Every structure is written in C-alpha cells, then in structure tokens.
Amino acid sequence: MPTIYDTDAIDELRSRLGVQPHRMKLFRNALFKNAGSWDEALVQLPEHARDEFSNRITVECLELIERHDSDVDVASKLIFQTHDQHLVESVVLRPKTGRTSICISSQVGCACYCSFCATGMMGFTRNLTVSEILDQVTQANRMLKPEKRSIRNVVFMGMGEPLLNLKNVFEAVTFLKVAPFFNLSGTRITVSTVGIPQAMAQFAETFPDVNLALSLHSARQEVREKLMPQAKKYPLEQLRETLVDASRNGKVMIEYLMLSGVNDREEDLRALEDYLRGIPVHINIIPFNEYAGSNLHGTPELERKQFASRLKQAGFDTTLRYSLGSDIAAACGQLVQHRRKEIVP
Numbered sequence: 001m002p003t004i005y006d007t008d009a010i011d012e013l014r015s016r017l018g019v020q021p022h023r024m025k026l027f028r029n030a031l032f033k034n035a036g037s038w039d040e041a042l043v044q045l046p047e048h049a050r051d052e053f054s055n056r057i058t059v060e061c062l063e064l065i066e067r068h069d070s071d072v073d074v075a076s077k078l079i080f081q082t083h084d085q086h087l088v089e090s091v092v093l094r095p096k097t098g099r100t101s102i103c104i105s106s107q108v109g110c111a112c113y114c115s116f117c118a119t120g121m122m123g124f125t126r127n128l129t130v131s132e133i134l135d136q137v138t139q140a141n142r143m144l145k146p147e148k149r150s151i152r153n154v155v156f157m158g159m160g161e162p163l164l165n166l167k168n169v170f171e172a173v174t175f176l177k178v179a180p181f182f183n184l185s186g187t188r189i190t191v192s193t194v195g196i197p198q199a200m201a202q203f204a205e206t207f208p209d210v211n212l213a214l215s216l217h218s219a220r221q222e223v224r225e226k227l228m229p230q231a232k233k234y235p236l237e238q239l240r241e242t243l244v245d246a247s248r249n250g251k252v253m254i255e256y257l258m259l260s261g262v263n264d265r266e267e268d269l270r271a272l273e274d275y276l277r278g279i280p281v282h283i284n285i286i287p288f289n290e291y292a293g294s295n296l297h298g299t300p301e302l303e304r305k306q307f308a309s310r311l312k313q314a315g316f317d318t319t320l321r322y323s324l325g326s327d328i329a330a331a332c333g334q335l336v337q338h339r340r341k342e343i344v345p
C-alpha cells in the first residue's frame with residue numbers, strides 16, 4: 001500500500017476523487033508542518049475522500065515500540081519496528097544551546113562491521129525504504145509537539161551506512177528539504193559516512209548545500225583498517241582526494257571517536273594534522289559510549305580535551321562532543337542490540 005510520502009499514488013487518488021490541490025496542501029501541512037494526527041489531517045480533505053484516503057494510504061510505516069528518556073540529560077531514544085519485525089532506532093537530542101535534532105537510521109543493521117559499533121556487530125539485514133527513513137522524523141515531530149518543539153536538524157548517523165543505501169537516502173534528503181514536507185534547509189541536514197569515495201562525490205554533487213560528515217577515527221591506515229574494515233577498500237590516500245573535492249561545497253565534518261590506546265597517542269595526533277592540513281574541515285572529537293561485548297575503552301575526558309586543544313593550536317576548527325544519553329545507551333545500535341538479546345537470548 002502506498003504511504004503518505006508516495007506522491008504519485010496520492011496525486012492519482014486526489015485527482016480520481018476530485019480533491020482540490022489546496023485541500024491537499026492543507027492535508028500535508030496538518031501532517032508535516034503542524035505534526036498533527038491522521039484524524040487532524042483527514043478533516044482537511046472533503047468528507048467524501050476521507051474513507052478512501054484512510055483505506056488506501058499507509059500513515060505510519062514504523063511502529064514506535066519503545067521510548068527511553070534519559071534521566072541525566074535531554075536525549076530520548078526511540079525504537080521502531082518495521083512491518084517485517086525488524087528493529088531500528090533513532091535518538092532525539094534537545095541540546096540546551098541548540099536546535100532539537102534527530103539522529104536517524106538508514107538501514108536495518110549494517111554491512112560495514114566497524115569494531116566500535118554495536119550495529120556493526122549485528123550484520124546487515126536490509127535497506128530502509130524512503131518512507132521508513134522519513135517516518136522516524138515525522139513520528140519524532142509528533143512526539144515533540146506537546147513540548148512545543150520540532151525537529152530542526154536531521155543527522156544520518158544512526159544504524160546503517162547511508163551511502164550504501166544511496167537511492168533511498170538521496171530521495172529522503174530531497175523530501176526533507178522540500179515544502180510541503182519537512183522544509184529544512186540543507187545546512188540543517190547531515191549525512192555521515194565511513195568514507196565511500198564514489199558515493200561521497202555523487203552526494204557532494206547532488207546536494208552541495210547538505211552537510212557531509214566523514215567518520216575518520218584515524219589518519220593511520222593500519223589503525224583505521226582495524227577499526228573500520230571498509231578502510232581496506234578505500235585507502236586514506238584515495239579518501240583524501242574525495243575530501244578535498246567535497247570540501248569545495250563547505251567544511252566537511254570529520255568525526256573522530258577517541259579510543260584509549262588505539263587512536264589517541266602523539267603519533268595519531270600528528271598523522272591527523274598531516275592528513276587534514278590544507279583541507280577546510282571541522283573536527284568533532286567524540287567520546288566512546290562503552291557497551292557490553294566491546295573490548296574498547298574511551299579516552300578519558302581530560303586527554304580528549306588536550307587532544308582537541310592541540311588540534312585547535314594547530315589551526316583546526318575543533319569541537320568536543322558531549323555524549324548525550326549515555327544512560328539510555330544512545331550510541332548507535334546499543335538499545336536494539338539489548339532488545340534483540342532479550343528476544344533471542
């Protein structure tokens with residue numbers, strides 16, 4: 001059955017039922033701009049069309065089955081179930097000084113097997129559809145409505161490698177940008193990748209105004225290969241060329257997860273500086289949320305701060321990310337993994 005994001009099917013239904021375009025605009029505004037319920041949207045349509053829309057259009061493609069609100073900060077983790085019983089997660093962040101953001105998933109599981117990632121341990125099941133990707137944002141907006149908030153930033157940094165689900169992610173980004181759907185400026189959307197050069201180039205060409213983030217985590221090939229098996233396919237040298245091209249659209253975000261004794265030594269710092277020198281980037285130093293099943297440990301806060309401050313002294317635009325939601329296992333894939341273990345011990 002078509003979904004509310006299936007514009008061709010909805011237009012066909014609208015024209016068959018003789019619904020005026022302005023009524024469709026009101027209908028979509030109710031759903032997306034005002035984060036209304038299905039009933040609130042339906043009353044914007046002529047009475048004779050309401051039953052047909054209800055019977056022929058799927059409203060929610062994901063079922064929200066769990067919500068975990070952090071006791072220590074303002075993060076909420078949402079676990080959704082797909083129609084074929086898979087679990088995916090999204091994290092809503094309400095930073096004090098920033099706009100409400102959501103980190104969304106693009107796949108069920110992931111084929112990249114990064115050693116620091118709980119999702120990577122699950123393996124890959126399937127790509128999320130465009131509707132499943134967008135539904136995470138729609139449902140989060142509905143959840144936030146009583147708080148008089150709405151999603152202002154969307155980050156593709158949840159479960160899955162977005163650039164391995166290229167077609168659906170490109171379509172979802174287009175929906176996120178346009179009215180009458182989400183109407184977000186490209187600068188409010190970030191797509192994060194492990195670094196797949198051809199797809200990064202395609203992304204930078206198609207969406208020059210949308211932020212690109214690269215999960216670098218090490219500028220030493222041997223270390224990066226251990227952390228991220230995809231690095232064997234796409235060596236740092238090749239990645240650097242793509243990075244230089246992509247940064248012509250604006251600064252690329254470099255994600256650097258700090259792991260004790262792995263990528264936080266003097267030689268790692270020097271390699272990072274050498275690798276990024278001359279490229280317009282913003283480096284984001286990220287703490288590691290430890291989880292059962294991983295033998296990696298995060299670099300202590302003081303050392304992270306020192307690492308960041310050395311990068312700043314070297315002239316790099318650098319921020320330290322504060323880890324929101326550590327009490328609700330907010331890092332990618334952790335909660336779904338807990339839940340799967342409960343179902344299949």
Ligand code: SF4
Nearest residue numbers: 110112114117120160
């Ligand atoms: S970090 Fe991202 S790309 Fe790597 S395994 Fe996890 S979800 Fe996949």
